[in-house]
Amino acid sequence: MTIQAINVRNQFKGKVKAIIEGSVVSEVDVxxxxxxxxxxxxxRSVKDLGLTIGSEVVALVKATEVSIAKL
Known part of the structure; x- marks a missing residue:
């Protein structure tokens, strides 16, 4: 899947610096x-996205939600 367009205007490209993995939710520092x-x-999303330290991602910020798309 390739993201061709998105309506979220607050986008920050970066690299994963740290992952604090829990049993249900994890914190990802970009x-x-x-x-x-x-x-x-x-x-599950951390695993499905294959996120590791150094992964290039885009943090998508909308209201109080931050989503991540792997590049």
Missing amino acids: ETPAGIVTSVITT
């Missing part, structure tokens, strides 16, 4: 030029 963005996502 290092961006604007600073560290932390997202709390399901541990």
